Amino acid sequence: MGRLATADKHGQPFAVPFCFVYEGGLLYTPLDEKPKSTDPRNLKRVRNIRENPHVAVVIDRYSEDWSGLAFLMIRGAACLLEPEEPEHARAVTALREKYPQYRMMQIHELPLIRIEPETFTAWGDLTAGLRPGLDVLGLMRGRRSVRWYTPEPVAPEQVRAILEAGRWAPSPHGRQPWRFAVLTRPEPKEKLAAAMAATWDQQLTLDGQAEEVVATRLQKAHDRLTGAPLVVVLCLYLDDLDTYPDAGRQKAETTMAVQSLGAAAQNMLLTAYGLGLDGGWMCAPLFCPEVVVAALDLDPRLVPHAMLTFGHAAKDPVRRPHRPLDDLIVLDA
Ligand SMILES: Cc1cc2nc3c(=O)[nH]c(=O)nc-3n(C[C@H](O)[C@H](O)[C@H](O)COP(=O)(O)O)c2cc1C
Numbered sequence: 204m205g206r207l208a209t210a211d212k213h214g215q216p217f218a219v220p221f222c223f224v225y226e227g228g229l230l231y232t233p234l235d236e237k238p239k240s241t242d243p244r245n246l247k248r249v250r251n252i253r254e255n256p257h258v259a260v261v262i263d264r265y266s267e268d269w270s271g272l273a274f275l276m277i278r279g280a281a282c283l284l285e286p287e288e289p290e291h292a293r294a295v296t297a298l299r300e301k302y303p304q305y306r307m308m309q310i311h312e313l314p315l316i317r318i319e320p321e322t323f324t325a326w327g328d329l330t331a332g333l334r335p336g337l338d339v340l341g342l343m344r345g346r347r348s349v350r351w352y353t354p355e356p357v358a359p360e361q362v363r364a365i366l367e368a369g370r371w372a373p374s375p376h377g378r379q380p381w382r383f384a385v386l387t388r389p390e391p392k393e394k395l396a397a398a399m400a401a402t403w404d405q406q407l408t409l410d411g412q413a414e415e416v417v418a419t420r421l422q423k424a425h426d427r428l429t430g431a432p433l434v435v436v437l438c439l440y441l442d443d444l445d446t447y448p449d450a451g452r453q454k455a456e457t458t459m460a461v462q463s464l465g466a467a468a469q470n471m472l473l474t475a476y477g478l479g480l481d482g483g484w485m486c487a488p489l490f491c492p493e494v495v496v497a498a499l500d501l502d503p504r505l506v507p508h509a510m511l512t513f514g515h516a517a518k519d520p521v522r523r524p525h526r527p528l529d530d531l532i533v534l535d536a
Contacts, residue, residue, distance in 0.1 A: 205262040207232065207316075209251035209281070217247055222305075223260070223318075224297040230260065230277065230318040231284070231294035233310040243313050249283060256280045258318055264329055273327025279320040286312055303363070332479040342473050347522050349481035350427055352514030357433040361478050362387065365435070365513060368474035372467035375459035378443040381467050384436035384499055384507070389429065391499060395436075396428045398498035402491040428485070431512035435471065436488060436495060438505035439464055464508055475513050485510040 208218040223232040234243035243249065252258065258281040263274035284291050294315055299305045337345060357365075366383055374380060386392050400421055407417040428434065439460055447453045472482040488495045488507035495507040 205260050207248065208259040208261070209248045210255050210257065211251045212254040214255075217251055219248055221260075222298070222302055224294065224301045226294060226297040228320070229294075230279075230320065231298060232316045232318075233295075233298060233305065233308075234313050234315065235305070235308055235310055244283070248316070249314075252281045252283065252316065256282060260318065262329065264327070271327075271331055273329045273331065274325070275329055276324040277318070277320045278322045278324075279318045281316055281318045284315045284317040286314065290317070291315060334477055334479055337477065339473075342477050346472055346476040347481065347520055348483050349514075349516045349520050350483050350512075351517040352431055352481070352512070353517050354430075355432065355515045356387070357480060357513055361475075361480060362433055364478060365433070365471045365475050365480075368470040369435075369437075369467040372463060372470050374463040374466075375444065375456065378460075379463075380440050380444055380460035381464045382438045382440050382505055384438060384501060384505075386434040386436065386499075387432070392429045392431070392434055395434075395495065395498045396425045398494050399428075399487055399491055400425060402494055403487070406490065424487070427483075427512070428510065431483070432514035433512070435511045435513070436499065436507050437464055437468055437509045437511060438501065438507045440505055442504055461508070468509060468511055471511055471513075479515075480513055481516040483512040485512065 204220055205223055206218050207221040207223075208216060210216050221232045222235075223230050234246060234249065258279060260277040260279075261274055262277075264271065266272055284294065291314075292311070294317070295305075295311045298310065298315075334342070334345065362385065366385065369381070369383060370379075372379075372381070386395070403421055403424055404417060407420060412420070441457060441460055444456050444460055447456065468484065472484070475482045486509055488510055492507045495501070496503055496505060501507070
């Protein structure tokens, strides 16, 4: 969200908060305000732009910690972009990618405001908290499994970005055989942890673990799950996959779906890390999928496979060493 300032022909200023997308070096914002009651072309900002194309945009970040204050001001020339123009469709697609809410709105039928930036003035670092300068390999090397988080929540737009990253994972036949159950509130996390505790108890006891050890591990697992600001339960969804008459091919089809779920998980973990967050992987649902389905009241066709936890790392984890590349290449013909 930014603020858009326009002025009429007398220089009388007018500012509104606005949603925008930056695409191809241009800013676009839709005219989405109740078009039935007001002709969008009559909005004050549109009338101003007609009289005087000079606009200013401010995108800012406030933080209680004032070292995190930042803003960017863009000054430029605005005009109205009509739906018939080819650029309009591209801008609408970009806006709907950024703001899913626009997918339900008729913004493709209305003009957009198009702003061509002329000057940029920045103060502070709007990207602080991100991990700038890391290329994809840098993100892969830096990503680490974090198991304990501070209570700081994951911002809704970060949750969205993480899920969006999962959406773009490769999948067999492009069928996207995964679904995401997103837990941010304490109650569902608590309910899930309590439901899984019985299975954990049973399994650890079966392993011959002493009662006190079982109790400590149960408590730890509970705390780890409920203490994560964001938990994404990754579920396999096999209904859209191909079916085969033989078990061998059917098993391979399922394996492909599981592999794809792993790719979705990695997309999410890397994106979270790129956003300055951290993530962890808990495989527990794999051992009691039906318990997870029942606890979260999920569609019974879903098979929970993993819980990905996200948040701000409470401390840097100790990492296991990764094998040298030469150990992994078994044939280089
Ligand atoms: C399929 C899978 C299941 C995992 N399950 C767990 C788990 O249940 N608990 C856990 O603490 N870490 C789990 N991990 C994380 C691994 O322990 C971690 O990736 C590994 O130790 C390497 O550390 P790194 O991720 O920091 O490089 C899992 C990872 C994968 C890929």
